[in-house]
Amino acid sequence: MHQTLDPARPAPVRATRLQFLAQDDKAMLRAARDLTKDLGTAKPAVYWIDMLLSAGLGYAGIAVAILSGNLAIQIAAGLVGALAFYRAEMFIHELTHIHRNALPGFRLGWNLIVGIPLLTPSFMYEGVHTIHHKRTQYGTVEDPEYLPLALMKPWSLPLFVAVALLAPVALLFRFAVLVPLGIVIPAVRRFTWQRLSSLSINPDFRRKAPEGEFARRVRWQEAGASLWAIALVASPLAFGWRPLLIALAILSLTALLNQLRTLVAHLWENEGEAMTVTAQFLDSVNVPPPGIAAEIWAPVGLRYHALHHLMPSMPYHDLPEAHRRLARELGAGSTYEGANHPGMLVLVGKIARSTMLKR
Numbered sequence: 001m002h003q004t005l006d007p008a009r010p011a012p013v014r015a016t017r018l019q020f021l022a023q024d025d026k027a028m029l030r031a032a033r034d035l036t037k038d039l040g041t042a043k044p045a046v047y048w049i050d051m052l053l054s055a056g057l058g059y060a061g062i063a064v065a066i067l068s069g070n071l072a073i074q075i076a077a078g079l080v081g082a083l084a085f086y087r088a089e090m091f092i093h094e095l096t097h098i099h100r101n102a103l104p105g106f107r108l109g110w111n112l113i114v115g116i117p118l119l120t121p122s123f124m125y126e127g128v129h130t131i132h133h134k135r136t137q138y139g140t141v142e143d144p145e146y147l148p149l150a151l152m153k154p155w156s157l158p159l160f161v162a163v164a165l166l167a168p169v170a171l172l173f174r175f176a177v178l179v180p181l182g183i184v185i186p187a188v189r190r191f192t193w194q195r196l197s198s199l200s201i202n203p204d205f206r207r208k209a210p211e212g213e214f215a216r217r218v219r220w221q222e223a224g225a226s227l228w229a230i231a232l233v234a235s236p237l238a239f240g241w242r243p244l245l246i247a248l249a250i251l252s253l254t255a256l257l258n259q260l261r262t263l264v265a266h267l268w269e270n271e272g273e274a275m276t277v278t279a280q281f282l283d284s285v286n287v288p289p290p291g292i293a294a295e296i297w298a299p300v301g302l303r304y305h306a307l308h309h310l311m312p313s314m315p316y317h318d319l320p321e322a323h324r325r326l327a328r329e330l331g332a333g334s335t336y337e338g339a340n341h342p343g344m345l346v347l348v349g350k351i352a353r354s355t356m357l358k359r
Contacts, residue, residue, distance in 0.1 A: 014337070014338045015282055015334075015335040015337070015338030016282060016338065017267070017269060017270070017275070017279045017282040017283045018279075019282075020275075020276050020278035020279040020282060020335070021273070021275060021276065021279050022276070023276065023278075024276045024277055024278040025278045025335040028278065028281075028310075028326075028330060028334070028335045028336055029277065029278070029310070031326060031329055031330060031336075032310045032311060032322075032326060035322070035325045035326060035329060036311065036314070036318075036322045036325065036326075039314065039318040039321060039322055040311075040313065040314055040315065040318060041102075041315070041318075042098050042099075042102040042103055042315040043315070043317060044103050044104075044106070046315075046317045047091070047094070047103055047106055047315075048106065048109070050087075050091075050300075051088055051091050051106075051109075051110060051113070051114070052113070054084050054085075054087040054088035055084070055085070055088040055113050055114050056084075057080065057081070057084035058081050058082075058084035058085035058088055059081075060077075060080075060081070060084075061077045061078065061079075061080040061081020061082070061084055061085075061250070062077075062078070062081045062085075062246070062247055062250055064077035064081075065077040065078040065081060065246050065250060066242070066243045066246050066247070074246075078246070078249065078250045078253070079253070081250050082250050082251070082253035082254045082257065083254075083257070083296065085114075085118065085250070085251065085254045086254045086257045086258060086299065087299040087300060088113075088114045089114060089118060089120060089254065089258070090258075090299050090300040090302060091110055091114070091300060092110070092115065092120065092122055092124075092125045092199075093125070093129065093300065093301075093302065094300065094301075094315070094316055095107055095110065095122050095125070095126060096122075096125050096126050096127075096128075096129040096130060097129075097130075097312050097313050098313070098315065099313075107122060110122065111221055111224075112224075115221070115225075116221065116224045116225045116228055117228060118251065118254075119168070119171040119172065119174075119175055119225050119228070119229060120171065120199065121221035121222065121224070121225050122217075122221065123197070123210070123214070123217060123218045123221050123222070124197060124198055124199050125198070125199050126214070126217075127210070127214060128144050128145075128198040128199065128200060128207065129144075129145065129199075131143060131144055131145075132144065132145040132146065133309065133312050135274070135277065136274045137274075138274075138275060138280045138309075139270035139272065139273070139274075139275055139280065139283065140270075140272050140273070140274060141202075141204060141272055142205075143202060143205075144198055144200035144201070144202050144205040144207075145200055145201055145202065146201070146202060146266070146268070146270070147160075147201055147202060147268065148268055148269070148270060148271055148272070149263070149268035149351060149355070150267060150268040150269045150351045150354035150355060151268070151269065151271060151354065151355075152355060153355060154352065154355040154356055156355065157263065157348075157351065157352060157355060160201075160259065160263060161256065161259050161260060161263060163259075164252075164255040164256050164258065164259035165252045165255065165256055166252075167251075167252070167255035168248045168251040168252050168255060169248065170196075171229075172229050172232060172233065172248075174192065174196050174229075175222070175225045175226045175228070175229035175230075176226065176229035176230045176232070176233045178191075178192045178196065179192065179222060179225075179226040179229075180226065180230075193207060193209065193210075194206045194207050195207075201262065232244060232247075257297060260297065260344065261297055261298050261302060263347075263348065263351070264285055264287075264341075264344050264347035264348060264351070265284065265285055265298075265302070265305050266283050266284050266285060266305075267282075267283050267284075267285065267347075267350070267351065268283075268351060269283060269354070270283055277309070277310065278335065280309050281306050281309050281310055281335075281339055282306070282335070282338050282339055284305050284306035284308075284309045284339060285305050285306055285339065285341050285347060286303065286304050286305065286306040286307055286323065286339050286340045286341065287303045287340075287341055287342070287343060287344070287347075288303065288304065288323055288327070288340055289320075291342070291343055293343065293344070294343065294344070297344060300316045301315075301316025301317070301319045302316075304319040304320070304322075304323055306339035306340075307319055307322060307323055307326070307339075327340075
């Protein structure tokens, strides 16, 4: 039922992770299930059109930046290209959650158009991100996508963001150098797979060897990315260094955008204990409308990241409607509202203040 607040009363205290470490808000979980029963079917046309337009705009931006002799045009085209590639790349998140039969050909198409050319094939997220959603592993030392950033030293935040600028060069080295070396040196192959084969932020995470059908997908994706990376490294022999350096600069901006989004995807307040689903939800972040900036820095449904942790398999195009229903039904002052935040700057400030308290 929708809750109305008496204006004469003080505003309710925002729900926090600590309140729900031992027990879930079962009413919220039940509402999430019951209010969204008619949602959850992936729409192929939405996925394909969105991905193709985003990728096309990204390639157009990078081409204009390389070919133009006007600095202002280069900068504008580079910014457009970085933002478009960022949106196109974020479909890797959807690929980890949708049923394998929901979008025929989409995984293959995305890898050929986006994943392999940008050296982030889907195997680098599939089988890794799902650990982050496991009830007993979220926020623990076994979670590849969690660090207690709010509890770390203040300098850790700028370092966490800045290191993303090196991601394109690191990926180029991984696929152009380490993969070929791994063919002849098993130790290099093991190291590359365990430590450099997942889009994770936990430095202690070690990836297990792939098996079955997934192992076959890894082989062709890695081979394709390796051949492409070698071609990129060799490209200055034919075209000079300028095109490659411009492309790497644009992709570094894309990586930086993603790292900034990652920084505010959670509150990062967990010290390693297992949490209830509700506690995980409240440690995660929604940045719902009316603001539109979040649609740029948290695209493809990621502005509803907390809601995604309640319903991981919900397609990104259904998350806005799911949010509207839950916000309307549960109302102000509810546990659900506890995961809603106004924007990136507020969140960065909150996390930064937490690090100051831990010195």
